Amino acid sequence: MRLVLTLLLTLSASAAYAASPEDDYIAARDKAMAAIAAQESANTAIETIDAQNEKDLADLQQRLASILGPLQVKDFPATGTINLQSLNASDIGYGMLDGLRYSQSDDGPSIVVSTRGLTERWLKSKAAETDADFKLPTDIGEALKLDGFYTQAIGSDAAFSGTLDFSLKKPEGADAVVARLGGWTQDVGPIYDQHVVVAVVKGDRVLIAEAPASPAVPKIAACDSIWAAADADAQKAQQADQGANQDDSTNTDAGNAAWEKGDADYRACMAQHLPGDPAFAGLLAQAQGLADSMAGK
Known part of the structure; x- marks a missing residue:
């Protein structure tokens, strides 16, 4: 009786720790990535690496198809x-x-x-x-x-x-x-x-x-104008930086900041105006x- 109970407990523990299909997929993916990284470090020919990459992707695709x-x-x-x-x-x-x-x-x-x-x-x-x-x-x-x-x-x-x-x-x-x-x-x-x-x-x-x-x-004129103004300011800053012919990047930073702000303002304008456009319902x-x-x- 004790032997039977021991076997049942062992089988139960084995089932509890059995790898899931997702675990198997992750293990196979990580192993493939590690193998390719090792090939890269060893300067293996790119054609060989690419062939291995395609083979491993095909295997992983099959595993995902079984899961999904x-x-x-x-x-x-x-x-x-x-x-x-x-x-x-x-x-x-x-x-x-x-x-x-x-x-x-x-x-x-x-x-x-x-x-x-x-x-x-x-x-x-x-x-x-x-x-x-x-x-x-x-x-x-x-x-x-x-x-x-x-x-x-x-x-x-x-x-x-x-x-x-x-x-x-x-x-x-x-x-x-x-x-x-x-x-x-x-x-x-x-x-x-x-x-x-x-x-x-x-x-x-x-x-x-x-x-x-x-x-x-659709294009929204008011929003395009916001971007055009920001782009003009950024380009002026960039031109000033080039004209200065020095290592100081102040103008370059100002130009990038103008582009970033112009981009954010443009998207905010689109989010504000687009819901009122006839295209929005579609x-x-x-x-x-x-x-x-x-x-x-």
Whole structure:
């Protein structure tokens, strides 16, 4: 009897400590990253590193597909590709959110899907960043409100710059919904090619949709004027710095500050005026439609 009890306790303990599919995925991902980092340190040929990177990404994609299962959102494919673009820290697209991306087309709407557990692990790693520009809160709800989340989670070679937040009706069954209008940029100033980004947290899933704004975000003259004035002031400061022909960077700093302030003022102007534009109703409907679709409404 004692032997049977001992065996039962041993099996119970083994089950309790068995690695989950998410644990297995993280272990495989970290092992692959470490192997590629070692190859980089050993000056391995880039072709060899790239081949290993592609092989490991394919393996991780299969693991994620097993965890997430098929996507069931209208107008989106059931199968996706891994959201991580590289496991090589030297490459653009390294360190993105662990999940799968389901795209209608190369330039069309897409949805990135992850789990709460994977998202929380990813946010924990971002909270530990030593560079303040990359730090994110560990709470999913708080992170979804920040430009930096979308820049690091679903972007690769550009930063997300938010214009305004939509106030949506939370779909039935969803735990949280965040909808934003913004664009991808490598510089400050107006972004005329804007996107609607909608995040839905439902049960164990975190879904992030991105789609080109439809209708297109209109130009607002008053806001363009704000940016034009700031740009002119910044360029004057830059020219003065060049003319001084000295190491003093006071004018350069003033120019950068003028661009930064002009960018913030421009976006604040858009957030103030856009809700009164006829195009806004269509943008709001687009965001609500994405949220409802992802929540399975």
